[in-house]
Amino acid sequence: MTPDQIRREVSAWLDANWRVDRPLVEWRNILLEGGWAAPHWPEEWYGRGFTLDETAVVAEVFREKDVVPAAQVGPRGLASETILACGSDDQKGRFLRPILTGEHTWCQLFSEPGSGSDLAGLSTRAEFKDGKWIVNGQKVWNTSAHHADFGLLVARTDWDVPKHQGISYFLLDMRQPGVEARPLRQMNGHQSFNEVFMTNAEVPPEDLIGGEGNGWHVAKTTLSFERRGFSRRVRGSSLDGPKQGPIYAEYEEELRIATEPYTWYPQREGRVDLVLPRARETGAINDPATRQEIAKLICLYTGARLASDSAEARRKAGTTEIIPAGSIGKLAASVIARQASYVHTMISGADAMLSGPDSAADGIIAEVLVSVPAISIAGGTDEIQRNIISERVLGMPKGYRADQGPFRDIKRNA
Amino acid sequence: MQTEFSKEQNLLRDVVSRALRDKSPATAVREQMASDRGYDEAVWQELCGDAGLAGVHVPEAYDGAGGGAVELGIVAEEMGRTLFCGPWFASAVMAGTALLEAANESDRQPLLPGVADGSTIATLVLDDLNGPAGVGSSIRVVEDGKLSGTAAMAVDAHVADLLLVVARGVGGLGLHAVQGGASGLMVEPLQVVDPTRKLSRVAFTDVPARRVGDVTREALSRIWDRICSALAHEMIGGAQHLFETTVNYTKERYQFGRPIGSFQALKHRCADLLLEIEIARALTHHSARCLDAGEGEPYVASMAKAAAADAYMSAARAGIQLRGGIGFTWENDTHLWFKRAKASEVLFGTPAIHRERMMTMLEGAA
Numbered sequence: 001m002t003p004d005q006i007r008r009e010v011s012a013w014l015d016a017n018w019r020v021d022r023p024l025v026e027w028r029n030i031l032l033e034g035g036w037a038a039p040h041w042p043e044e045w046y047g048r049g050f051t052l053d054e055t056a057v058v059a060e061v062f063r064e065k066d067v068v069p070a071a072q073v074g075p076r077g078l079a080s081e082t083i084l085a086c087g088s089d090d091q092k093g094r095f096l097r098p099i100l101t102g103e104h105t106w107c108q109l110f111s112e113p114g115s116g117s118d119l120a121g122l123s124t125r126a127e128f129k130d131g132k133w134i135v136n137g138q139k140v141w142n143t144s145a146h147h148a149d150f151g152l153l154v155a156r157t158d159w160d161v162p163k164h165q166g167i168s169y170f171l172l173d174m175r176q177p178g179v180e181a182r183p184l185r186q187m188n189g190h191q192s193f194n195e196v197f198m199t200n201a202e203v204p205p206e207d208l209i210g211g212e213g214n215g216w217h218v219a220k221t222t223l224s225f226e227r228r229g230f231s232r233r234v235r236g237s238s239l240d241g242p243k244q245g246p247i248y249a250e251y252e253e254e255l256r257i258a259t260e261p262y263t264w265y266p267q268r269e270g271r272v273d274l275v276l277p278r279a280r281e282t283g284a285i286n287d288p289a290t291r292q293e294i295a296k297l298i299c300l301y302t303g304a305r306l307a308s309d310s311a312e313a314r315r316k317a318g319t320t321e322i323i324p325a326g327s328i329g330k331l332a333a334s335v336i337a338r339q340a341s342y343v344h345t346m347i348s349g350a351d352a353m354l355s356g357p358d359s360a361a362d363g364i365i366a367e368v369l370v371s372v373p374a375i376s377i378a379g380g381t382d383e384i385q386r387n388i389i390s391e392r393v394l395g396m397p398k399g400y401r402a403d404q405g406p407f408r409d410i411k412r413n414a
Numbered sequence: 415m416q417t418e419f420s421k422e423q424n425l426l427r428d429v430v431s432r433a434l435r436d437k438s439p440a441t442a443v444r445e446q447m448a449s450d451r452g453y454d455e456a457v458w459q460e461l462c463g464d465a466g467l468a469g470v471h472v473p474e475a476y477d478g479a480g481g482g483a484v485e486l487g488i489v490a491e492e493m494g495r496t497l498f499c500g501p502w503f504a505s506a507v508m509a510g511t512a513l514l515e516a517a518n519e520s521d522r523q524p525l526l527p528g529v530a531d532g533s534t535i536a537t538l539v540l541d542d543l544n545g546p547a548g549v550g551s552s553i554r555v556v557e558d559g560k561l562s563g564t565a566a567m568a569v570d571a572h573v574a575d576l577l578l579v580v581a582r583g584v585g586g587l588g589l590h591a592v593q594g595g596a597s598g599l600m601v602e603p604l605q606v607v608d609p610t611r612k613l614s615r616v617a618f619t620d621v622p623a624r625r626v627g628d629v630t631r632e633a634l635s636r637i638w639d640r641i642c643s644a645l646a647h648e649m650i651g652g653a654q655h656l657f658e659t660t661v662n663y664t665k666e667r668y669q670f671g672r673p674i675g676s677f678q679a680l681k682h683r684c685a686d687l688l689l690e691i692e693i694a695r696a697l698t699h700h701s702a703r704c705l706d707a708g709e710g711e712p713y714v715a716s717m718a719k720a721a722a723a724d725a726y727m728s729a730a731r732a733g734i735q736l737r738g739g740i741g742f743t744w745e746n747d748t749h750l751w752f753k754r755a756k757a758s759e760v761l762f763g764t765p766a767i768h769r770e771r772m773m774t775m776l777e778g779a780a
Contacts, residue, residue: 298717313418383682386682390685
């Protein structure tokens with residue numbers, strides 16, 4: 001369909017169905033039945049088989065008409081895309097609808113204290129006993145786990161095969177006595193994540209996804225959606241300013257809870273946008289050393305944006321070359337954030353010792369200085385990105401590995 | 415504005431790349447860098463006379479191919495990759511750009527076609543190679559339009575048939591045409607770090623010259639930008655060559671029973687280098703597109719020059735370091751690119767000068 005045809009069709013449907021006085025869940029069920037909740041999904045699962053570009057046109061019309069869309073912010077998007085890609089019809093039937101309506105929230109249970117970059121080295125244990133899976137272990141960095149209804153869980157089910165082969169993937173009910181989520185406080189003071197402790201937590205056999213021992217494959221599917229930004233579609237969902245009508249109040253509350261963990265994310269990227277205004281305001285713009293560092297930042301920032309646009313254009317044109325735009329872009333973001341943090345420090349001088357409401361930009365600069373280290377770690381450390389770039393793009397040989405053979409025999413954290 | 419290369423531009427790159435790989439292998443570079451003239455006249459005739467590489471950016475009205483900064487950049491990039499030895503940069507880029515940006519129409523017509531088809535070897539003589547602000551500090555117009563003064567360094571002046579000299583006269587800066595071998599002209603070849611690009615000291619003592627145009631502050635800035643954009647392309651080509659050969663070397667060299675490219679210390683350095691070159695390349699290609707379209711940040715050329723110079727030096731340092739001892743020998747070719755990187759880093763302004771130029775354009779002088 002052409003964008004105009006899509007536009008006309010979705011507009012006509014919304015004119016007939018959208019009302020601000022419906023309860024949120026009721027409206028979303030209507031949206032689901034109408035096929036406009038997730039247009040990029042297949043027709044048998046609430047969708048229309050649209051491309052992502054066609055879906056973007058639909059989202060645009062929703063925004064123009066201030067229409068509340070299906071629930072999509074936060075880890076729930078990872079859950080629905082993973083279940084759609086790897087789940088059974090029974091699982092899709094049970095889980096997809098309440099994700100889209102917003103009745104269920106989800107979290108991701110992947111990283112562990114003992115396995116960060118080496119995710120496949122995880123040691124949370126799932127054993128099949130008396131007709132169900134019994135889970136014991138600890139997870140960490142679990143956004144939204146403290147209010148989630150379900151978790152995407154990877155656990156080890158076979159200790160006698162190589163590490164990637166012994167992992168299974170489960171859909172874990174978080175509302176049970178064996179699951180405890182504890183908020184984790186970060187160095188910047190925010191609590192965006194949790195630790196999750198599982199003690200004899202139970203999973204029924206029908207909530208194993210992708211088959212026993214096939215969990216690594218399913219996890220890679222989730223991670224690919226995570227890299228494509230399905231976990232944090234904040235901009236695509238928020239409406240411009242507060243709107244009148246009962247449904248908006250419900251929606252704003254849902255967004256507030258879902259986006260709360262991410263309020264400091266702009267700060268971890270260095271707040272490049274504040275550099276020139278602050279340099280002018282403080283007079284640092286006239287300091288030759290600061291000018292040099294600002295110019296370096298502008299070169300990095302402009303060049304990285306141009307390189308990323310160019311990679312995207314080549315990808316769209318169907319190039320055969322390997323462009324790990326994700327890894328290069330992520331590494332570039334780290335370099336930019338560090339340089340921005342360095343420049344902010346130069347601009348502040350001794351004032352960089354202060355934080356809170358009386359400090360520069362209402363505490364934003366102080367938050368930048370203690371949040372930037374996160375960008376080089378979250379979503380794959382800089383070092384892992386460098387491994388990916390050197391091995392996949394440059395074809396450099398893989399290093400020596402000490403984790404081959406049965407997982408039971410591999411040295412790991414105590 | 416264009417954001418990707420067109421099919422024709424990619425074709426141009428393929429043709430130039432193939433010709434240069436054939437005509438400018440490292441053995442030829444070593445031969446020419448040791449010679450006095452510094453280039454092979456038969457190769458010059460083929461590349462510039464027959465293939466028209468000195469006129470890619472010159473309008474068809476002056477017997478050029480009618481391209482712009484993008485086409486000029488493509489040729490520069492491929493020349494930088496193979497470290498081509500010859501007065502192409504001095505003649506096509508420097509002198510050609512000066513004629514296009516500052517010469518009167520009536521003076522372009524007799525001068526530019528010869529530059530475009532390679533039959534005239536020209537150069538641009540500036541008495542300061544650090545920044546446009548210092549140009550005009552030494553060379554002056556004395557009586558009867560004659561020139562006196564000194565340019566401490568001029569690129570390929572030792573082989574130039576035509577010297578275009580920026581000199582200060584009563585009405586400000588002007589562009590002056592001087593014939594090679596003119597009376598009172600002394601061209602003294604200098605000992606240089608990078609022997610693939612020759613420099614001479616050029617002294618003028620009442621040298622007969624013809625004023626061919628005014629050089630306003632704006633025109634000088636445009637000339638500087640276009641030369642720097644082309645030079646950035648040349649540097650990106652060289653950086654890419656060093657990067658590729660260095661990565662390949664780490665795959666072939668064994669120590670401790672493994673290819674050294676399997677060690678993370680080397681892998682991570684290569685990944686960082688890839689990022690630095692990608693960013694510099696994006697800025698460089700962007701600069702040419704902006705110059706052609708008359709759009710974009712006013713300081714694009716300085717961004718490109720600063721970033722490309724830093725990336726080239728990073729590639730050059732890594733090229734030596736990752737090869738270890740062999741990389742420090744005369745026999746190994748890496749030092750040829752290292753020296754070009756060093757010379758290009760400072761020619762037409764160090765990265766620090768260009769960063770300050772950026773900030774001045776953006777925010778005014780400090």
